[in-house]
Amino acid sequence: MAKAEELLVEGVSVELAGARLVHEVGLRAAPGQVVGLIGPNGSGKSTLLRCVYRVLRPAGGSVRLDGEDLHALTPRESARRVAALTQEHSAEFDFTVAEVVAMGRLPHRRGLSGPGAADEAERCAWAIRRVGVEHLAERGFLNLSGGEKQRTLIARALVQEPRLLVLDEPTNHLDVAHQLEVLALAREAGPTVLTALHDLNLAAAHCDLLYVLRAGRIVASGPPEEVLRPELLAEVFGVRATPVRHPLTGALQLLFDRL
Template identity: 85%
Template sequence: MTALTDVTDAEDLAVDAVSVELAGTRLVHEVHLKAAAGQVVGLVGPNGSGKSTLLRCVYRVLRPAGGAVRLDGDDLHALTARQAARRVAALTQEHSVGFDFTVAEVVAMGRLPHRRGMGGPTDEDRRRCTEALHRVRAGHLAERGFLSLSGGERQRVLIARALVQEPRLLVLDEPTNHLDIAHQLEVLALAREAGPTVLTALHDLNLAAGHCDLLYVLRAGRIVASGTPHEVLRPALLAEVFGVRATPVRHPDTGALQLLFDRLP
């Protein structure tokens, strides 16, 4: 993936005492979370901890049962769909394309919030879409049908679509799913280079440690720890929350925190 030439403005995110309910069951309980403009903030926790549910509330698929999600002080759920789409983009785990659009057409959908009236794509729209595809090393796929792609190729195309939306907040739900190791290492770096505030759910704690400024640990819908990766990813907490024995080590070149895992005795 290549470096970005256009950098998006970022905005502060505040999740204020947000609770989420589905079918009468409360899945997220009064979560407080902050991400300063331009930060990459990670949500980590075991399966079923509420990460995806909370993210769905942030990108407006679900409404909070209590509390509010604010971007630069504005209640996101009080914005029109168009207003929100100009400020928030999401890469979700559940994505489907009903018809076999070309890759170029799928990426161009990210420009829809910026078009006026019923007008078609402009030369600037096309330039941004082409550049985004090259950023994710998918330029050669532009004329391919989206449904013919592998899981990893689809993921890279959807990342490009999110980037051309020029969001102030980029929400990523397990963005490294289906990606090979090289692209796993690059995708969060690419999101940071693009400039928006990033809120991402991650299963891979080593990716979280290497790419996130702050981490929030969810368990049973509640925040149980928050802070920098060094503050949060401690053996005692990982044993309690994830049920694993973790040994922290330092990367020999960068000094970044890395974790070795084993089953608890």
């Protein structure tokens, strides 16, 4: 199980092509917490996540992991501590599922040593089984369905053993059963998790804290039961939300109507 580290985003702003897309955002994820970003399309969720996993550099502010500036780390150091599952993924070569998953171990290898170590093979086999793609292990990644690709990439992120796992809409392309499984898997693996989610019921069920983004600014934050209020959801998402309790678990769930 990975050692979790604290994520601290302080006053982060992001600019692209002269436009400011994220405005002085601050958030904290304690070690081992699952923290969700929610907000309408275009609110800045993915842009902020790209800043956390170092694809974008902030125009202002800082992103720190256990007090260290993530953007000051070497790529290898960063890859040992942060894994990301992004919305966009491409592969120019048709690696097998097993090969794609094994790529998650690259930051932990020394020199040009291959994936032959017994512990590495065992970790990869565990992740492949855990996400339910063992029957696809020798299949080419390019020939998979969207859901199969997503599960393979989740396995790759898990074997990377990150201290921080960044997930951008991780339930995209997944059927209902695997949607319910993916965030539970992330929590079980042990890292701190920062995830952007569209499904507010998944966010309510799996996140310890939620941050609501609108037009690149945080407009609300706190535990799901405090944040997912009908008046806020009407203002931010433009929907009428009716809170209910799950009949078996008692967890907060939301029913939606047009305003």
